[in-house]
Amino acid sequence: MNRIAAYCLCACALATTPLAWAQPAREVYRCPGNPVLYTDTLSAKEAQAKGCRTLEGAPITVVQGVRPRPAASGAAVAGARSTEERVAPGEQRARDNDARRILEGELKREEDRLAAMQKEFNNGEPERRGDERNYQKYMDRVAEMKADIARKEADVAAIKRELAKLPQ
CATH class of the missing domain: 1.10.287 (Helix Hairpins)
Known part of the structure; x- marks a missing residue:
């Protein structure tokens, strides 16, 4: 094999290596409730106390979204005005x-x-x-x-x- 092919083969092998092998394994727990909570920050005792179960397989990726602000109703806006702002x-x-x-x-x-x-x-x-x-x-x-x-x-x-x- 020539050098370039060997280099490409080595680069491909490194790129496809799972990151889990490079990092220590952490337990991911699924805790009941509304909403269902997936976490890896609990210890085994805390997870057992909350009724959480260990997940098998790949870790879960969670993307944080922007929470929408509640719309202000007309009554709330009118009520927010103080009596000082009203015109005689x-x-x-x-x-x-x-x-x-x-x-x-x-x-x-x-x-x-x-x-x-x-x-x-x-x-x-x-x-x-x-x-x-x-x-x-x-x-x-x-x-x-x-x-x-x-x-x-x-x-x-x-x-x-x-x-x-x-x-x-």
Whole structure:
């Protein structure tokens, strides 16, 4: 046999040698309970006292997993707040009034912009500009105006929804 083949054969033999031969044998016990416990840290007397049995064969490999955290329920989160964090009813009413005033102002501005956009749109036939000799340019501007109007209508509807959420 040549040297390389002998070296490979020796390396393969070492790689397949069980680790149990290199380490002292330890007893693995299976202890009853919920969950069932497999351990090699007990002495023979402790294992007998707990009702554990010796396992025959290969040792058991256990991979530790990450335990999921319990989900916090809404009641637990609300209960965790102290009374110091709560806002006085008068102060909350003032905050709600400020929010309503701000939203009503914003709604008025958005409705005015929407009306101006719809007037300029002129039911899908806005006036042509001087730089729009190309008909496609004009059509692109009309499509963009239509999309802007749809977006503005969605904004107005969103503000109205927010206003409806506020207490009277």
